[in-house]
Amino acid sequence: MSKSTRFQRSPVTLAFLLSCLITIIVYVLRGVGILGFIPGGVILLLITVSGFLGILYGVQMTRRF
Numbered sequence: 001m002s003k004s005t006r007f008q009r010s011p012v013t014l015a016f017l018l019s020c021l022i023t024i025i026v027y028v029l030r031g032v033g034i035l036g037f038i039p040g041g042v043i044l045l046l047i048t049v050s051g052f053l054g055i056l057y058g059v060q061m062t063r064r065f
Contacts, residue, residue: 012060016053023050 023046029035030043 010060012053012056016050016057019046019050019053023047 023043026035026038026046027043030038
């Protein structure tokens, strides 16, 4: 019973999902006003990191081995 290599979770996959989750939570809480003290640069940094990890995730999913 071996698992499919396509659906195994790698560190890049977990980092991508975690960064997207944190970015969405911080963005929503800042919009509501709970985390209003966080500057916009931090939000921009989180979005950039999520985008970079998304690109790495996409490259990883297109590999054949």
